[in-house]
Every structure is written in C-alpha cells, then in structure tokens.
Amino acid sequence: MPEGHTIHRMARDHRRWFAGERLEADSPQGRATELAEAISSLRLEGTDAYGKHLFHRWENDLTVHVHLGLFGRFRRFRQPAPEPTAGTRLRLVGESHTLHLSGPTVCRLIDPAEEDALLTRLGPDPLRRDADPERALASLGRRRIPIAAAILDQRVIAGLGNVYRAEVLNVMGVDPFEPARQLDEERFWELWTLIGRMLADGVRERRIVTRRNGARPISRTPRARSTWVYGQSHCGRCGTATRTEDVGGRRLFWCPRCQPPKGS
DNA sequence: AGGGTATGGTAAT
C-alpha cells in the first residue's frame, strides 16, 4: 500500500474527516496505551505528510508521528464502526468516522527536536510545495550507486517507493544500473517532474496507476494492468520479458530492451 | 496449517 502518495492522501482524508474534532483514542492491542491516553479527547488540529511520514497535530502542541512501514494500514469506518481486531494498535473515534491503525512501524509522540532531526535527514518530497529539488540533484551527483538504488533512498527523494522507482525508470528508459552521478541535469529535471506527476496521480486515484493505455479492464481479465514493469512478467511497452533483481535492498523490475545500458 | 510474499525501515554487525 504505502508509498508517498498513500501518506499524502491519508493526511488529506484525516483532515477532512476529523480536523477540529475531539477524538476518543484507545489502544485495543495495549501496545500504545500510553499514547492513546495522552491524546484521547484532545482536538485534532491538523495533519501533515512528508515523504512516507504522517503527522497528526493535536491540541496542546502534541504531535503523533506515524510510519506505516510495509504492513501498516489505516481502516476507516463510518459509525457505527465494527469492533477492532487483535491487530489494532490504535483506534481513533470521531463523530462520523472511526479509524483503526494496524501494523505501523512507528506510532508515537514526537517532540519538535526529534521531528526536526527526522525531516532533516529526508530528501525533498515531490508532493510538497516547499520541496527543494536541487537538494536531490546534488545528492545524486555525489553517488556512484545505481540510480535505481539512489532514488529509493529516502535521504535523496522522500516518498518514492519500490513500485514508482521501477515505473519511473522504465518510462524514462533509464538503465537502472547507471551510476546516479551520471544522470545529467536535463534528465534529472525530467525525472523529478515525472515522479511528481506520478505521485500526484496516485494521490488523486488512491492507488498507483502509471499505465493507462492498454489498461482497459476486459471481462476475462478483471485486474487491469496498471504498471508497465512492476510486478509484470512482460514489459507493457514492448512485450519483452522483464527482469528482476535485488537493487538497493528491494526487488527491482525492469525491461532490458526499454532500459538498456547507455551506448548499447 | 504452513510457507512465501508484500508499495518499508531500523539496528546490529
């Protein structure tokens, strides 16, 4: 589920459903009891997303930091909401909606100094107006690691995940093993723009859709292909068998024909 | 029932 687009969508939704309300909080699982007691019956004043990090701004200058990791999930229910399951770490109950949070990597109060330190080590987030892409350009220029590894590093670009990195490189025809520092400025700006556009589409559609043509659902094939290479056995652009390999600690999909090494 | 996998990240080595 969660790359940056998910978190930004979540921030908007939470704001829309809850902002300004006093929420009741508890931790059915017991693992976040202290946190729940600290915020329960306080007013949720706002939300923020930065990369894959979500911040709930509560009354009394309290901020809850949530990172979903790979498994984390928020479920939203209209009242009356069902009972939480054993996996529910935190429950937030508002007037019209209830949220159940399960499986997050992080869910805790964060103080301003900690938040500052966290944001400092994140690269620019293409979904934020205050993003400074020059920082990403500079850090790419310092790295010899494969471009596919570099753009997954949250210190370089915040919010990009394993699906989008594969898709962006495929659409641009970039060899994933090209050293990051070899990306010239012109291609960097193309990359930055494309990432921003894809992520923004993801926020709007609430899911990752990088491939539109050929994605028409056919009755026999209910699950339309929404990616070019990620999770695909064949490249959606040329039909060549995709390849996969661990790059930057995650499974990368790419098309050897659309993304050949430079000069070949 | 049990194994493998998943759009992520941290800490230890």
Place this chain on the structure above:
DNA sequence: TTACCCTACCCTC
C-alpha cells in the same frame, strides 16, 4: 550485509 519488526493475503498441502 544481515536480522528483525510486523500484518494480511495468497498459495499449497
């Protein structure tokens, strides 16, 4: 680089 965290789902047995 590896181990580990953590939940849900899908496949096979």
